[in-house]
Amino acid sequence: MIYFDNSATTRPLPSVLDTYRTVAEDFFGNPSSLHNLGDRARAVVEQSRGQIAQLIRAKQNEIYFTSCGTEGDNWIIKGTAMAKRKFGKHLITTTIEHPAVRNTMKQLEELGFDVTYIPVDERGFVNPADVKAALRDDTILVSVMAVNNEVGSIQPIAEIGDILEDYPTVHFHVDAVQAAGKGVLDMLRHPRVDFLTFSGHKFHAPRGTGFIYAKEGRVIAPLLAGGGQEKDWRSGTENTPGIAAMAKALRLTFDDEAAKVARQQAIREEIVQHVQQFDHVHMFSGLGKDFAPHILTMSIGGVRGETIVHAFENEGVYMSTTSACSSRSGDESSTLKAMNVDSKLAESAFRISLDEDNTMEEAKQFEKAFDKVFAGFNRMRK
Numbered sequence: 001m002i003y004f005d006n007s008a009t010t011r012p013l014p015s016v017l018d019t020y021r022t023v024a025e026d027f028f029g030n031p032s033s034l035h036n037l038g039d040r041a042r043a044v045v046e047q048s049r050g051q052i053a054q055l056i057r058a059k060q061n062e063i064y065f066t067s068c069g070t071e072g073d074n075w076i077i078k079g080t081a082m083a084k085r086k087f088g089k090h091l092i093t094t095t096i097e098h099p100a101v102r103n104t105m106k107q108l109e110e111l112g113f114d115v116t117y118i119p120v121d122e123r124g125f126v127n128p129a130d131v132k133a134a135l136r137d138d139t140i141l142v143s144v145m146a147v148n149n150e151v152g153s154i155q156p157i158a159e160i161g162d163i164l165e166d167y168p169t170v171h172f173h174v175d176a177v178q179a180a181g182k183g184v185l186d187m188l189r190h191p192r193v194d195f196l197t198f199s200g201h202k203f204h205a206p207r208g209t210g211f212i213y214a215k216e217g218r219v220i221a222p223l224l225a226g227g228g229q230e231k232d233w234r235s236g237t238e239n240t241p242g243i244a245a246m247a248k249a250l251r252l253t254f255d256d257e258a259a260k261v262a263r264q265q266a267i268r269e270e271i272v273q274h275v276q277q278f279d280h281v282h283m284f285s286g287l288g289k290d291f292a293p294h295i296l297t298m299s300i301g302g303v304r305g306e307t308i309v310h311a312f313e314n315e316g317v318y319m320s321t322t323s324a325c326s327s328r329s330g331d332e333s334s335t336l337k338a339m340n341v342d343s344k345l346a347e348s349a350f351r352i353s354l355d356e357d358n359t360m361e362e363a364k365q366f367e368k369a370f371d372k373v374f375a376g377f378n379r380m381r382k
């Protein structure tokens with residue numbers, strides 16, 4: 001099997017699962033309990049928080065644990081809206097955000113908030129000047145993703161951050177769910193970025209884990225009210241084993257990051273070189289440094305993306321249409337639509353998403369599968 005669907009989810013690493021199991025068995029106390037089993041579990045949570053903070057060059061008190069990327073995005077956006085609604089009701093985002101951001105914005109619009117959606121160019125990039133032009137006196141939040149999950153475009157976060165230096169009260173949120181281990185940490189740590197969302201299952205941690213970075217001094221309202229965990233910001237008994245496993249997975253993800261990024265770039269390039277020899281192959285992702293190393297979205301003229309996904313599945317290659325979420329719902333790709341791609345062409349898009357554990361050998365096997373699948377479709381065309 002060749003697993004090329006890493007943007008949908010990654011395979012949990014065996015050593016990470018070992019950590020999960022050990023912590024679940026040996027540190028099962030509730031971190032809020034007063035006895036020493038509680039103390040031991042709390043120590044694991046705080047040690048993991050410290051490790052994650054160090055890895056992303058933040059302070060320990062700037063990391064809050066969540067259950068997934070969707071929760072992090074919802075929390076930061078709704079939490080800003082609730083905390084800052086007295087100062088303004090205007091939010092800015094883009095037309096290519098993941099539904100976790102897009103649909104949260106839609107909910108806020110129904111509640112009377114005003115949202116500006118910044119368009120992208122035909123390659124999938126936001127123009128920072130458009131963000132500047134959209135800022136108003138009543139703007140409370142700018143939310144722009146780091147790496148687009150459908151085509152891999154890396155958004156100009158640092159440039160937008162520079163613009164926001166002149167708007168110190170506006171919260172700046174970056175959805176970094178597709179960005180962990182992809183060589184963009186310096187960009188994410190621009191001093192003007194206030195909030196980041198991460199999701200554990202995108203970097204080999206177990207499902208049901210995630211964290212946000214919230215810059216010291218920035219305040220959002222809790223999404224989950226209750227027993228007051230996470231300094232009263234995110235109630236719910238901490239997922240101690242998941243948190244410890246996620247900290248380990250993040251450490252392993254950042255180990256030797258540059259070499260892993262270079263390997264993914266090389267595999268992507270190899271695949272592009274091969275498939276570009278064929279007529280009717282259209283690329284939506286670019287190969288330059290402004291595209292993340294792991295995402296490659298393309299189409300084979302006129303054949304529906306889901307048909308291609310299943311044809312490759314028959315060859316033992318697993319991938320998605322443009323995103324795992326839109327695959328099942330059959331929804332049109334919102335990013336390709338925002339890029340002004342013709343809807344027929346957009347329907348034929350499929351996404352290869354790589355990770356550090358993919359190899360050049362797998363790329364070669366993929367190419368053989370591609371030749372076979374392509375020949376099959378070509379026969380049908382004739």
Ligand SMILES: Cc1ncc(COP(=O)(O)O)c(C=O)c1O
Nearest residue numbers: 068069070098100149177178199
């Ligand atoms: C950019 C982006 N944001 C948010 C999410 C949602 O993350 P999760 O699946 O952990 O809820 C995803 C998932 O694919 C994503 O790609």
